[in-house]
Amino acid sequence: MASWRKVYPxxxxxxxxxxxxxxxxxxxxxxxxxxxxxxxxxxxxxxGLLLGSVSQALLHHAHWPVAVVRGKE
Structure with missing residues (x-):
């Protein structure tokens, strides 16, 4: 996270x-x-076709927008 905090303070x-x-x-x-x-x-x-249970739960039940991201291969 430290490197991203420098880019987007x-x-x-x-x-x-x-x-x-x-x-x-x-x-x-x-x-x-x-x-x-x-x-x-x-x-x-x-x-690439399925999400994990935590991502699925967030997409269906979170109270604000959710972004699910993957790391580089």
Whole structure:
């Protein structure tokens, strides 16, 4: 994240440690965010066709827009 903060210093990023299961924690946190960014690992047999359970849950239940991104191959 440090390298991206240098490129986009105007974008506020908050890091939190939340003692909860990941899906409910992210969905609840989405109430206070302007955008939720989730990484897709693409480890399934149909890489590029399916999203993981966390990404799916966010897309269906988040309270603000969600961007699901993949890293470089």
């Amino acid at each position: 105007q974008v506020a990023v908050e890091r939190r440690l939340v003692p909860s299961r990941i899906r409910p924690a992210l969905i609840d946190t989405s109430r206070q965010a302007q955008l939720i960014v989730a990484a897709a690992r693409g480890r399934g047999g149909f890489t």
